[in-house]
Amino acid sequence: MQQSPRPTPSRTVHVIGAGPAGLMAAERLAQAGATVVVHERMPSVARKMLMAGRGGLNLTHSEPLDRFTTRYGSAQPTAAAWIDRFTPTDLTAWVEALGQETFVGSSGRVFPRAMKASPLVRAWLARLSELNVEIRTRSRWVGWRDRALAFETPDGERLERPDAVVLALGGASWPRLGSDGVWAPWLEAAGASVTPFRPANVGFDVAWSPLFRDRFAGQPLKGVAVTHGDRTARGEAMIARYGIEGGAIYALSAALRTTVETDCRADIQIDLKPDVAVGKLTDRLSKPRGKASLSNHLRKAVGLDxxxxxxxxxxxxxxxxxxxxAERIKATPLTLTGVQGLERAISSAGGVALDGVDERLMLKARPGVFVAGEMLDWEAPTGGYLLQASFASGVVAAAGVIDWLDSRD
Structure with a gap:
């Protein structure tokens, strides 16, 4: 793990947004000697991370880096550069240094042994406190007043003039947890290019029959393979009243979203038994079923739930x-008719254009202002890729701040 050079200790840096990217930037800046203040509009920090951790906090993935970095689509070169600065190995070591043991699941995903985010967040906040990082909750950034940062606080508007600022306000998904994207016009007014937000890692609408919807909404399809075009993703899919969601769907969500936006529909095929060949399924189904119904025969002979x-x-x-x-089992067709909105999306695409920041993640249009995390225009599937890149971008932004401050000194 690379250590950042130390800036002049008297320098003050404000970090806006207390999610993974913002808190990581704050830690690195404080370790380098800067005076750091973190602003969070919500009453507590890392709310989205805590929500994600309720079902097991997927920190990163153990697959080789050359494969890992292919998960970022058109943003691959940029995301790969971030992850080269703070790798999955670095992230795992950082978590364990906070006293949180990790393990690699059967899918290759990396989790904390506690399988939730709250112990990690508590340990992290304790470290930040030891580093004298000040965290101001209920401090909402509302743009610039001349060259000053303006914040709405319980005590009224407050103006701040730090030496540098890191913006890590998140994208526009799960807005009730704090990321609402209202900052976009302020950055556009400052000269930055901001791509409109779109839902990522999100479910899709399906016109289920009423009987199927009422009986099976909330039921998982475990260990399936989902194919769209020439891409296939394995994992779990979840039947929802509105349609379908889950990891195998999220892995294809960028392509599926584009197809739905273009064609008003997207066709997928679900392989319900990806580890069993058509021939073997045919043999099993060819056995006499006696008085058993076909549904029971499918359950007993093939193992379908x-x-x-x-x-x-x-x-x-x-x-x-x-x-x-057997061929139907291997390629069950399904038509997706719409995309769920940002309020139901795990993450978002869109945000500050990557060509609007330099390699240090400083806005080209506004020197001294750095951007990290989901505010930037990149997306990745769940599976550890989102958190890894968010943490890594915070590391890069902090190093960029230090480099810029040193160059001014």
Whole structure:
């Protein structure tokens, strides 16, 4: 893990946004000797991270870096440069240095042993306190007043004039947790280019039959493979009343979103038994089933759960031959008719254009203002890729601040 050079200790840096990117930038800046103040509009910090950690905080992924960095689409070169500065190995070591043991799951994902975010956040806040980082909650940035930063606080408006600022306000997903994207026009007025926000890692609408929707909403399709075009993602999909969501869907969400926006629909195929070949499925289905119904035969002979069996029927009447049924199991067709909104999205695409910041993540249009995390225009699937890049961008922004301050000195 690279250590940043030390700036002049008298320098003051304000970090706006207390999520993973902002807090990581604050830690690195304080370790380098800067006086750091963090502003958070909500009553407490890291709310989105805490929410994500309720089901097991997926910190990063253990796959090789050359494959890891392919997960960032058109932003791959930029994200790869960040992650080269703060790798998954660095992130794991940082978590464990906070006293939080980690482990690698069967999917290659890395989790804290506690399987939640709250112990990690508590340990992190203790470290920041030891570094004399000041955290001001209920301090909402409302733009610039001339060259000063303006904040709404319980005591009224407050103006601040730090030597540098790191903006880490998040994107526009889950706005109730603090990331609402209202800052976009302020940065545009300052000369930055901001791409409109779109939902990422989000569910898609499906016109389920009422019977299927009422019976199976909330049921998982475990260990499936989802294909759209020439891309396939394995994982879990979750049946929702509105349609379908889950990790296997999120991994394809950027391409699916684009197709739905262009064609008003997107077709996918779900392989309900990705580890079993068509021939083997055909053999199993060809065995006599006696008085058992076809649904029971599918459950017993193939190992499909009730939700998977119902999905086969949802795609249309089942063919008669075992071979044709096996082919349906391997490629159950499903049409997506719409995209859920930002309020239901795990993350967002869009934000400050990457060509509007330099390699230090400083706004080209506003020297001394740095941007980190989901405010920037990049996206990645769940699986550890989101958090990894957010943390890493905070590291890069902090180093950029230090470099810029040193150059001014």
């Amino acid at each position: 009730p939700a998977a069996v119902a999905l086969l029927y949802e795609a249309g009447p089942l063919p008669a031959s075992p071979r044709a049924i």
